[in-house]
Amino acid sequence: MKPGNSLLQSLVAKRIVATVSALLVIALGCGAGFWQLSRANTKIALAANLLARQQMPILNANLGSWTLEEASERRMIARGQYLPEAAIWLDNRPKPISGSSNATQSGFYLMMPLRLENRDEVLWINRGWAPRNNENRETLPPIKTPVGIISVEGIVFAHPGKVYELGDGKTIDSLGKPKIEQNFNLAAEGSMRGWNQAPFILREEDTGVDDGLLRSWAPLTNGVDRHYAYAFQWFALAVCGFLFWLITGFRQYWRQGHVNRV
Incomplete structure (x- = not known):
């Protein structure tokens, strides 16, 4: 079996529950992060529109x-x-x-x-x-x-x-x-x-x-900075979920490889 296929199996095929859980965490973090960015952009657009209308007679x-x-x-x-x-x-x-x-x-x-x-x-x-x-x-x-x-x-x-x-x-x-x-x-x-x-x-x-x-x-625009901070936290959660899944998968792969060599 090719090493690449063995690594893929160790990361995904043999860790279905961990993979699904990681995908859920990543999806949740990214979805909430983009929603917070959308809220910030909406406030900025509303403020710009308000300023433009205030310039009218x-x-x-x-x-x-x-x-x-x-x-x-x-x-x-x-x-x-x-x-x-x-x-x-x-x-x-x-x-x-x-x-x-x-x-x-x-x-x-x-x-x-x-x-x-x-x-x-x-x-x-x-x-x-x-x-x-x-x-x-x-x-x-x-x-x-x-x-x-x-x-x-x-x-x-x-x-x-x-x-x-x-x-x-x-x-x-x-x-x-x-x-x-x-x-x-x-x-x-x-x-x-x-x-x-x-x-x-x-x-x-x-x-x-x-x-x-x-x-x-x-x-x-009051609260825009708070939306950016929340977005960063959600994106950080998604990154942490991916890194946790990846690192634990590599550790399991290395342990299995070490056992097989012994």
Whole structure:
């Protein structure tokens, strides 16, 4: 028998279980690694698309009824008056703590409707983030809401982001009472209040206003480095699985050859 065939038999034919196990580990590692790379590339593409749309002319919410397709991810200005009695506090919105790579601080996004000037239309504004009172979770953060007609500038999104939620997410709070919710349902709010609403929300940008809210929004590329790190770990697992299979196979082949020579 040729040495090459004998080596192949020792590595594969005589080690079916080990070979199948190694193939599974390699397939799992490579599949998960490429998936993590795909996630990173998707975030990079989304960030590039967002940046490109932000370079387009700024839209004015008061000049027409914009569709979500027309306005999505573009800059927009809106002029109107806040309706603070209809505010919604979105819970479980953590914010990374400055100087720490993993630690976060729990908090809220404040959603507040803006009645547009000279238009029978309401535009919901994501005004920013505020920390939660960890000692009394029902105590809302102290924030300032300007009175009268104001101008707001930001970026248009379909929603303020979603988190996992138990139950059906239906709003059960009474009108006029500030609500703490897990997620924001634009259509449900409009139906409940009978408002004519814009089909999107406006995420307010930081203009230096001191109102108790933070608007240092995380970029869409946030987490890309983590995806690359995970991909490296998965690929390393695949390589280790292959090397373990190969080295143990060679050891078995050498032991068998030594026994046969003896």
